[in-house]
Amino acid sequence: MSQSPAPSGPWAEAGLAAALLAIDPPGTGGAVLRAPHGPVRDHWLALLRGLLPEGSPWRRIPVHATEARLIGGLDLAATLRAGRPVAEAGLLAESHGGIAVLAMAERHGATTIGCLAAALDRHEVVLERDGLARRLPARLGVVALDEGATPEEAVAAALSDRLAFVLDLTALGMRDIHPLPWDAAAVAAARTRLPHTALPAAGLQALCAVALELGVMPVRASLLAARVARAAAALAGRDAAADEDVATAVRLVLVPRATRLPVPETDEAPAQPEPDDSLPQTPPDEPREEGVPRDDEAMAERMIAAARAAIPDGLLALLQPAARRGPRGERGRAGARQASPRHGRPAGTRAAAPGGGARLNVVETLRAAAPWQRLRWQGAMAARPGRVQVRPEDFRVTRFQDRRETTTVFVVDASGSSALHRLAEAKGAVELLLADCYVRRDQVALVAFRGRSAELLLPPTRSLVRARRSLAGLPGGGGTPLAAGIDAAGQLATQLQRRGSTPVLVLLTDGKANVAADGAPGREQARSDALAAARQVRAAGFAALLLDTSPQPQAAARELAEAMGARYLALPHADAAAVSSAVKAAQAL
Amino acid sequence: MTARSTPTRRPAASRSAPFPFPFSAIVGQDELKLALLIAAVDPTVGGVLVLGDRGTGKSTAVRALAALLPRMRAVTGCPYRCDPARTAGLCEACAPDAAPRSALVDVPVVDLPLGATEDRVVGALDLERALSQGVKAFDPGLLAQAHRGFLYIDEVNLLEDHLVDLLLDVAASGENVVEREGLSVRHPARFVLVGSGNPEEGELRPQLLDRFGLCLEIRTPTELAVRIEVVKRRDAYEHDPEAFVAAWRRQDERLRRQIVAGRERLAAVTVSDAMLEQAARLCMALGTDGLRGELTLMRTSRALAALEGAGAVETGHLRRMAAASLRHRLRRNPLDDTGSTTRVERAVAEVLGE
CATH class of the missing domain: 3.40.50.300 (P-loop containing nucleotide triphosphate hydrolases)
Structure with a gap:
């Protein structure tokens, strides 16, 4: 970095993140890499791998990785061979000193995320399984590959909070890739320098101030930013983090997590417009004097200005919904369960022969066989002592307690026509249903449509608090894009079904569509589009209920219900109990 | 054997x-x-x-x-670390032994x-x-x-x-x-x-x-000064854990002595009938089910009094422990938006006075 001018552009930023990550994988935690599967992502991964010390472990954690594979357990083959319990290291312990790449990170369940989070926090894997108790070191970095197609489909916050870098390479193509000045030797030198690199108090305070200003609430983000600032200083060959190192940390760690824009200082902002372009790089001659900590507040302000400049215009649009919805990706994924009766929640074991779909529980079988080994060796089958002898009566199979989880998707018409009549009542009805869902431990999701489009206000969650909050904040008014609403709900239901949950759609509308699927106004087109969307829901076979919210029951709404294959219920005639029992009936379908 | x-x-x-x-x-x-x-x-x-x-x-x-x-003192060799001072509730191996050898663990x-x-x-x-x-x-x-x-x-x-x-x-x-x-x-x-x-x-x-x-x-702290202090201490700890722990040893030691003193004093802390009545009235006002709320409130208040060197439970102790002891025992009304902490605080103000 010393002789060549500092490279700029999104690929250089991503490359810089790779270099900083390679300097200190356990300290920075790793990166969330949002990019579709493709050469750009492969290039970045190759770049990172090339910057790590030779022979560093590099493990891939697939979506189907079981808890046992992740944290380790009893190595059955070796146990049988040796005649004593042999532990097998899991993927996390195998990644010690290197990187674990989490494939399709947005689709991993809460358990995998929890195991990763625990390993990142404690730098070790604690194994208490299958009669084994071990502690294995696991100082690793995690690269979470996020292939989510929509902003709603994101890496669980419990993991992304612990990874310093959040990179978005979605917009990059092969032509954006160019050689970067960091090589493995430079990174290795920085790695040795890192323990002796200081972060002045002013820099630390600036990072905290910027985080607060950008609405990055987890304190962990500031801590990660502090480590990144140190790594940046080490990479540049400095003993202490200078302004530009702190600015690097702000750009790479804090800005991508921003939930709001920093408020411009009334007198500062016009006086201090960022020279012109994107990056808050200080001129190359300045760092010498920057090494001396100046007034702390002044530094915080400079960093906030830098952060403001680093936020691209397009991000503004992304920020607002994120801020309204609360922390992004914070969803109750704990409930996603497999649909197959053989993949439910394990509920102990029982003695039975495997077959007919029952899965042999090897450990319990072995344990059942174990105490009898001495006796069996003395018997007729003592051909090869030292081998575990398992007999049919030892077989244990895992019992699964299957609970197909229901997710009730509320689709609320918040358009002007509905709002006029009965949005408040519709909200009341939804609240009653929420209470029911809470009792049954169902998940709920909320889709609202108004104006020109539909929006997923609340991804599937079990949190009643969040459901109520997002419902209370639901504004009314605008056109009725009924088709878009039904479409969005149908898509969500398909997603839910893929995850093994049973979706139930509850549509609250007056059926008076006036915005077509493409967002254009026009009653006729809107109506036929809505009916088409409804027929798709019927074809997919989702259980549905339509609550007519208009003052008088409408033929339009009834027709729509028929097209959807939904039960129809007119709200004016429905009291709370009737609504509740209708939903229950729909869920029982 | x-x-x-x-x-x-x-x-x-x-x-x-x-x-x-x-x-x-x-x-x-x-x-x-x-x-x-x-x-x-x-x-x-x-x-x-x-x-x-x-x-x-x-x-x-x-x-x-x-x-x-x-x-704490535990029986040597006992896998459950039984307390040598106790006579009841010991494990099978320790029960018959009259004077077991023990060590600090x-x-x-x-x-x-x-x-x-x-x-x-x-x-x-x-x-x-x-x-x-x-x-x-x-x-x-x-x-x-x-x-x-x-x-x-x-x-x-x-x-x-x-x-x-x-x-x-x-x-x-x-x-x-x-x-x-x-x-x-x-x-x-x-x-x-x-x-x-x-x-x-x-x-x-x-x-x-x-x-x-x-x-x-x-909750996540929202004041800048607190957040800076959190990051600063964590950063200092990570940089040199040994020195950091040494710097805080005296404060930790003070807390440890406070715990020991609190344990010794615990049995002697008195709870007057007036206090019991106040606790009961508070639980009634909040409509908590069963006696568990009252019992916990009494115990936590007594432990707080012991920890702080007081000889008897006072209204102030009840007031401070009410939220932590009771907020999760309120009957849930899914349509009531008021947080349970607020409800407890309101009841405390009503029943125990300001």
Whole structure:
């Protein structure tokens, strides 16, 4: 970095993140890499791998990785061979000193995320399984590959909070890739320098101030930013983090997590417009004097200005919904369960022969066989002592307690026509249903449509608090894009079904569509589009209920219900109990 | 001596970090720290449930507690670390021994890791000895390790329901009964259950909430000065753990003496009828079910009084412990938006006065 001018552009930023990550994988935690599967992502991964010390472990954690594979357990083959319990290291312990790449990170369940989070926090894997108790070191970095197609489909916050870098390479193509000045030797030198690199108090305070200003609430983000600032200083060959190192940390760690824009200082902002372009790089001659900590507040302000400049215009649009919805990706994924009766929640074991779909529980079988080994060796089958002898009566199979989880998707018409009549009542009805869902431990999701489009206000969650909050904040008014609403709900239901949950759609509308699927106004087109969307829901076979919210029951709404294959219920005639029992009936379908 | 009466003795779970983050260096989170100290003074207050945002130092505080607790006397060689001063509630091996040899040991703070299987939690047949020697021996689980100490479950809402039920059952009865694989073992398992979780990631069952003695709600600090201090201390700790721990040793030592003094004073703290009546009136005003709320409020207030060197429970103690002891016992009205903390505070103002 010393002789060549500092490279700029999104690929250089991503490359810089790779270099900083390679300097200190356990300290920075790793990166969330949002990019579709493709050469750009492969290039970045190759770049990172090339910057790590030779022979560093590099493990891939697939979506189907079981808890046992992740944290380790009893190595059955070796146990049988040796005649004593042999532990097998899991993927996390195998990644010690290197990187674990989490494939399709947005689709991993809460358990995998929890195991990763625990390993990142404690730098070790604690194994208490299958009669084994071990502690294995696991100082690793995690690269979470996020292939989510929509902003709603994101890496669980419990993991992304612990990874310093959040990179978005979605917009990059092969032509954006160019050689970067960091090589493995430079990174290795920085790695040795890192323990002796200081972060002045002013820099630390600036990072905290910027985080607060950008609405990055987890304190962990500031801590990660502090480590990144140190790594940046080490990479540049400095003993202490200078302004530009702190600015690097702000750009790479804090800005991508921003939930709001920093408020411009009334007198500062016009006086201090960022020279012109994107990056808050200080001129190359300045760092010498920057090494001396100046007034702390002044530094915080400079960093906030830098952060403001680093936020691209397009991000503004992304920020607002994120801020309204609360922390992004914070969803109750704990409930996603497999649909197959053989993949439910394990509920102990029982003695039975495997077959007919029952899965042999090897450990319990072995344990059942174990105490009898001495006796069996003395018997007729003592051909090869030292081998575990398992007999049919030892077989244990895992019992699964299957609970197909229901997710009730509320689709609320918040358009002007509905709002006029009965949005408040519709909200009341939804609240009653929420209470029911809470009792049954169902998940709920909320889709609202108004104006020109539909929006997923609340991804599937079990949190009643969040459901109520997002419902209370639901504004009314605008056109009725009924088709878009039904479409969005149908898509969500398909997603839910893929995850093994049973979706139930509850549509609250007056059926008076006036915005077509493409967002254009026009009653006729809107109506036929809505009916088409409804027929798709019927074809997919989702259980549905339509609550007519208009003052008088409408033929339009009834027709729509028929097209959807939904039960129809007119709200004016429905009291709370009737609504509740209708939903229950729909869920029982 | 039969094989089954000699349980395998596992080395107690070694502490992960040689220098855990000092308890007294935790910035803010006063309610959480106080609740843990109260549980240390009087383990019978029941478990502690910590609900709150991610990254607020929940786990740090619980793990720091391990280093803070004064060491305790335990029977030498007993896998359950029985208390030599006790005559009842000892394990089978210790019961007949009149004057056992004893030694000072660390109070266990056992972390229940994610992915722990039931056999390791309750204990099971010792696989190693069964495989290699053909001996049927009991291998004590995490419940045995946590006896006389704390059992910590991070992300309690991610734990399988049947494990949570089991833990609550043992925590309430103080005894672990194992009936599996032809083994029939019972051993004492009295511990303080500490659970943490984030309600935004899935709510806990109401039955489960009620089983915890204290329930705390903690939030991410929003003042800049506090946040700077959090990052600064963490940064200093990571840079040189040994020096950092040394710098806070005196404060930790002071807290440790406070715990010891509180324990000694606990039995002598008096609770007047007037206080009992106030507690009962408060619980009635809030409509908490059963007596558990009242009982917990009384115990926590007494422990608070003992911890702070007071001779008797006063209204001030009740007032301070009311929210943590009662907020999770209110009957849930899904349509009432008022937070339970606010409801408790309102009732406290009404019943106990300002």
